[in-house]
Amino acid sequence: MKRLVLGGNDAVAYAVKQSHVDVVSAYPITPQTSIIEKIASFIANGEMRTRFIKVESEHSAMAAAIGASATGGRVFTATSSQGLLYMHEVLHWAAGASLPIVMANANRAVAPPWSIWAEQTDSLSQRDTGWIQFYASNSQETYDLLFLSFRLAERVKNPVMVCMDGFLVTHTKEPVAVFGDEIEEFISVKETRPLLDVEKPEAIGALAFPQDYMPVKIEQHKRISSALAEFKTLSDQFERISSRRYDPIYTYGEENADIVIVAMGSNAETAHLAIDLLNKEGIKAKLVKIVMFRPFPKDELIKAFEGAKKIAVFDRNISMGKGGITKDEIVGALGINNVVGIVCGLGGVDVTENDMVKVAKDVLDGKIQEDMILWGGR
Amino acid sequence: MIIPKEEIMKSNHLACPGCGAALAMRLALKALGKKTIVVIPACCWTIINGTWGNNFAGVPVFHTAFATTAAVAAGIKATLEMQGKDDITVMGWAGDGGTFDIGLQALSGAAERNDDIIYVCYDNEAYMNTGIQRSSATPIGAETTTTPSPIVKDRPKKDLMEIVAAHDVPYIASATVAYPTDLIKKFQKAKSKKGFKFIHILSPCPPGHKFPEDKTIEISKLAVETGVFLLYEIEDGKYRINKKPKFKDLDEYLDIQGRFRNTPKEQREALKEAIKRRWEKLLVKAEHFG
Ligand SMILES: Cc1ncc(C[n+]2csc(CCOP(=O)(O)OP(=O)(O)O)c2C)c(N)n1
Numbered sequence: 171m172k173r174l175v176l177g178g179n180d181a182v183a184y185a186v187k188q189s190h191v192d193v194v195s196a197y198p199i200t201p202q203t204s205i206i207e208k209i210a211s212f213i214a215n216g217e218m219r220t221r222f223i224k225v226e227s228e229h230s231a232m233a234a235a236i237g238a239s240a241t242g243g244r245v246f247t248a249t250s251s252q253g254l255l256y257m258h259e260v261l262h263w264a265a266g267a268s269l270p271i272v273m274a275n276a277n278r279a280v281a282p283p284w285s286i287w288a289e290q291t292d293s294l295s296q297r298d299t300g301w302i303q304f305y306a307s308n309s310q311e312t313y314d315l316l317f318l319s320f321r322l323a324e325r326v327k328n329p330v331m332v333c334m335d336g337f338l339v340t341h342t343k344e345p346v347a348v349f350g351d352e353i354e355e356f357i358s359v360k361e362t363r364p365l366l367d368v369e370k371p372e373a374i375g376a377l378a379f380p381q382d383y384m385p386v387k388i389e390q391h392k393r394i395s396s397a398l399a400e401f402k403t404l405s406d407q408f409e410r411i412s413s414r415r416y417d418p419i420y421t422y423g424e425e426n427a428d429i430v431i432v433a434m435g436s437n438a439e440t441a442h443l444a445i446d447l448l449n450k451e452g453i454k455a456k457l458v459k460i461v462m463f464r465p466f467p468k469d470e471l472i473k474a475f476e477g478a479k480k481i482a483v484f485d486r487n488i489s490m491g492k493g494g495i496t497k498d499e500i501v502g503a504l505g506i507n508n509v510v511g512i513v514c515g516l517g518g519v520d521v522t523e524n525d526m527v528k529v530a531k532d533v534l535d536g537k538i539q540e541d542m543i544l545w546g547g548r
Numbered sequence: 549m550i551i552p553k554e555e556i557m558k559s560n561h562l563a564c565p566g567c568g569a570a571l572a573m574r575l576a577l578k579a580l581g582k583k584t585i586v587v588i589p590a591c592c593w594t595i596i597n598g599t600w601g602n603n604f605a606g607v608p609v610f611h612t613a614f615a616t617t618a619a620v621a622a623g624i625k626a627t628l629e630m631q632g633k634d635d636i637t638v639m640g641w642a643g644d645g646g647t648f649d650i651g652l653q654a655l656s657g658a659a660e661r662n663d664d665i666i667y668v669c670y671d672n673e674a675y676m677n678t679g680i681q682r683s684s685a686t687p688i689g690a691e692t693t694t695t696p697s698p699i700v701k702d703r704p705k706k707d708l709m710e711i712v713a714a715h716d717v718p719y720i721a722s723a724t725v726a727y728p729t730d731l732i733k734k735f736q737k738a739k740s741k742k743g744f745k746f747i748h749i750l751s752p753c754p755p756g757h758k759f760p761e762d763k764t765i766e767i768s769k770l771a772v773e774t775g776v777f778l779l780y781e782i783e784d785g786k787y788r789i790n791k792k793p794k795f796k797d798l799d800e801y802l803d804i805q806g807r808f809r810n811t812p813k814e815q816r817e818a819l820k821e822a823i824k825r826r827w828e829k830l831l832v833k834a835e836h837f838g
């Protein structure tokens with residue numbers, strides 16, 4: 171293990187380099203570009219033995235990934251925002267065909283107006299495409315989650331998206347513990363399988379009448395749902411090698427908190443500071459960070475919220491006409507009514523620990539009871 | 549030349565009787581053999597190949613999204629290359645809608661990268677699967693459900709062969725089921741060459757073009773003889789005309805197809821003019837780049 175100073179994008183590229191990826195197909199978009207540039211340079215240097223298909227669009231990036239994966243290859247791609255939305259049709263295809271593709275998504279606000287800055291509405295609006303979704307908060311997490319994602323995708327036969335807030339995670343340079351050979355025993359295990367085999371000629375994805383279609387979808391739902399348990403198994407193995415632990419959710423602060431801050435991605439980094447400040451003031455507070463958003467970690471959240479008086483969910487995303495998306499997911503899954511949703515940081519607006527402290531206190535005191543949009547103006 | 553005896557495609561496929569696209573696949577697979585993987589987007593062949601649990605092509609088939617044929621095929625080939633399986637042919641098999649229209653971007657991408665695949669467009673000159681709507685491959689004057697008389701298709705058919713030729717790929721050919729040995733030879737040649745190969749097959753469609761189902765071969769032949777469909781190859785940039793049209797009376801071709809029943813006179817003339825112009829252009833190319 172050595173330490174390198176890496177942004178999230180660099181960390182992704184290093185992980186891909188070490189993951190024996192057969193095929194990369196990708197199309198550039200800010201702030202994802204440095205991932206694929208780095209991969210291209212690794213291949214050019216001979217550090218990576220991978221076929222890089224330089225496609226003409228994101229729709230084709232995912233389509234080529236689908237073909238490569240259906241033939242039994244380990245496949246990676248990366249995109250962001252408009253590119254992810256452009257893939258939408260084929261995202262469903264990848265998941266429906268049970269293909270273990272791994273994709274990094276740099277979370278970026280959706281136009282118009284044009285924006286290149288952090289927001290999670292892009293990937294959260296792909297919620298129902300059947301992809302497993304992780305949200306990383308820093309470079310180390312992006313690096314580690316990539317390895318876990320390849321193994322998890324292949325284990326449960328389902329694609330995985332690793333999301334990172336644009337610039338805040340993709341470009342913030344931090345020391346990252348980078349593996350040497352010790353990761354080999356974990357990452358060299360490939361559970362890919364060719365669906366397309368000339369010795370066993372089958373048709374994949376043929377027209378299914380209702381009585382055939384529904385069982386296939388039930389099977390798919392079971393497959394992705396099994397990712398919660400499989401992730402834990404793989405995490406155990408990964409922890410033995412790395413001494414770093416990953417779970418569907420992560421908590422920080424007072425175990426028996428009165429106020430819980432829920433965050434995902436870069437907001438969770440800031441929330442650590444907010445929790446420290448609140449605890450210093452004698453307010454029992456904790457952070458619950460959602461690491462795995464799909465499948466949704468319902469049971470883990472129920473446990474983490476036990477005894478909490480109030481829960482403040484900070485969403486750097488918005489479902490127009492409804493509000494914060496993770497807040498809605500939590501209420502929908504858990505059926506609880508002590509939750510307030512705070513939409514914040516759209517289009518890359520800074521969300522500070524002081525913002526979080528103030529809102530958390532007001533939520534706890536009952537001064538804020540309704541969902542709100544955190545916006546102080548210019 | 550003897551047509552290979554082995555039948556890879558199953559005879560209980562779901563095409564309409566007289567379907568040119570079904571016959572084209574049967575011949576193509578005879579040429580390519582069993583070590584072939586086929587990618588099929590949304591089109592009539594989605595149905596022809598059979599519903600869930602069936603695979604009448606007899607080789608592995610990946611059913612894919614409408615616009616993705618060339619990209620999926622490129623991805624399949626990339627993994628095969630990494631696996632060292634160089635003896636497997638990857639073929640994209642799409643209709644005119646999936647090629648001339650929605651799949652053109654992916655096709656252009658794969659052609660420009662020179663991905664080692666065979667891309668086949670079976671061209672029935674409309675969106676048949678969704679019920680005969682016009683595509684950019686529909687000829688001038690043809691009636692479809694979105695170009696109903698009196699507002700029949702008023703723009704010429706896109707010249708896809710030349711669009712692909714602009715990508716400077718190793719092999720491009722046109723073929724019809726009326727000349728099966730010519731078609732098979734072209735697939736064999738495509739299989740033997742590395743890089744991007746494109747084969748354009750005119751595929752008469754009895755319900756879509758409105759003609760009796762036993763006239764498929766006759767119409768395919770007439771298309772060549774009238775000059776409506778030119779049989780030629782572009783191999784490593786060199787043009788070769790395989791069959792010089794006899795320039796038979798175009799009306800003979802039009803009059804046996806109900807889709808031209810309501811074609812106004814001036815559009816018939818426009819079609820004749822377009823045929824002449826295309827042939828003259830091809831002659832010049834064959835002379836200078838033959
Ligand atoms: C993205 C998308 N748009 C539209 C459709 C509906 N659709 C299915 S097949 C088809 C037409 C196919 O036409 P063509 O490619 O010419 O093949 P054919 O049916 O004529 O064999 C259309 C429009 C679809 N499946 N996907």
Ligand code: SF4
Pocket residue numbers: 562563564565566567568569570592596672676677752753754755756
């Ligand atoms: S509609 Fe035309 S192309 Fe489609 S299966 Fe029938 S004959 Fe073939």
Ligand SMILES: [Mg+2]
Pocket residue numbers: 643644645671672673674675676
């Ligand atoms: Mg068609």
